[in-house]
Amino acid sequence: MTALELTDVSARAGAAVLLDGITLSLRPGRVVAVIGGSGAGKTTLGLAALGQSRPGVRLSGSVRLGGAELLGSSTSERRLARAGVVGHLPQQPAAVLDPVRRCGSVLAELAALRVRGRAARVAAGHAALASAGLDPVLWRRFPHQLSGGQQQRMALATTLVTRPRLLVLDEPTTGLHDEARAALAERLRVLAGAGVALLVLTHDFALVRAVADEVAVLHEGRLVEAGETHAVLTGPAHPVTRALAGVPRVSTTNTRPPDPMVVVRGLTVRAGRATLIEGVDLDLPVGSRTALLGASGAGKTTLARALAGLAVPSSGTVELDGVALPPRVRRRSTAQLRAIQYVHQDTLASFDEFRPVLAQIAETARRLRGLGEAAARAEALEVVRALGVEAVAGRRPDSLSGGQLQRCALARALLARPRLLVCDEVTSALDPVTTAGVLGLVAESAAEQGTALLMIGHDRAALDAVTDRTVVLDDGRRVR
Secondary structure (H helix, E strand, O other): OEEEEEEEEEEEOOOEEEEEEEEEOOOOOOOOEOOOOOOOOHHHHHHHHHHOOOOOOOOEEEEEEEEEOOOOOOOHHHHHHHHOEEEEOOOOOOOOOOOOOHHHHHHHHHHHOOOOOOOHHHHHHHHHHHHOOHEEEEEEHHHHHHHHHHHHHHHHHHOOOOOOOOOEEOOOOOOOOOHHHHHHHHHHHHHOOOOOOEEEEEOOOHHHHHHHHHHEEEEEEEEEEEEEHHHHOOOOOHHHHHHHHOOOOOOOOOOOOOOOOOOEEEEEEEOOOOOEEEEEEEEEOOOEEEEEEOOOOOOHHHHHHOOOOOOOOEEEEEEEEOOOOOOOOHHHHHHHHHHEEOOOOOOOOOOOOOOOOOHHHHHHHHHHHOOOOHHHHHHHHHHHOOOOOOOOOOHHHOOOOOOHHHHHHHHHHOOOOOOEEEEEEOOOOHHHHHHHHHHHHHHHHHHHOOEEEEEEEOHHHHHHHHOEEEEEEEEEHHHH
């Protein structure tokens, strides 16, 4: 018996082939991991497994969910076939979280697909929170009051609350620290043990080794290798698999003196009664490369947003060259805006969904550096291509993979040539090879221009390759 069966599935967007003849099956209680570089087609495959596609993408072939054909069926027929049967965790968790509703009420509403009565729905919602590793106090919070890692797990809770028989998880460890990743892996093993079929789309090899029964390797829309996890990872036959399994180390040299530049003193940010960060001190000299670490919810993103003027402190100051910066971004001068660039963790939300991505990247050089339109576009295209994103011209944000969009967001910030570049999980959707290349380019660019780096993430090995000092937050306070 198969829970999901894909036969000769292809996806095309105009003349571009996104998936080419994919055949894949998944049985109850089995975990199949699909690995591949950024832009390989993992997200497109995950949507195709649900009978869905992005706008402008045409699917062909067959996708059968428990015997029901999803391709060629109507929207209502697909919804009926999937209701309470399939859970989907997208790469961008904010896409499934309602920004104007408290998380608990959404969970209780979704629970109605499986249980009746308000008390039973609330209990099911709290059980889903616990299964996703979240504190019950988050029940009454809105999505914007959660950290990136908490948003990821809250989105997982929304999939678990319906008790699905099939889970499609797109980069489920994005934004999670090591302890949370290990806990998630254990929960996925428990689900599989209970008979749930799992299709995991990821570049996280630790997760693959921990939970996957089978591995399928995707490259440029084609399956190039597949088999039992141990056999594929210990004896990869295809060069793409061998490359993905290695993590090249980036080597950089910083010769600039540590002159004071950005100084943070006593920074405290509150949201209602909650204290997000408290009394944080931080020095970021010219050319410094700092890793900012901490568990999900520790306050890393809040600190980054405060530096960029996007989170208003309750007390404390952020100084640039000895001058206190206005706490609100709208009150900062053009020079101050250019000086501190922040690459958001939620890259999709940071772009205008209706405008071409390249135009939005080029706009940074026009507004902050005064370049003409043609020169800004040419430089934007050069930086994007250097980061490994091809054929970006004319494309909107929703037509790019999560990894491609992350690199476009990074390109936009680099185009400002900032004094301080704050990167919030900028490689979380990238495979190890691409991660090394992107971080190498960032480090090289920073060294040439004397840019200070503040790198937020959970991949300690990758950050250690490009940073020379570490700051750790715990429960909103600096502990190192």
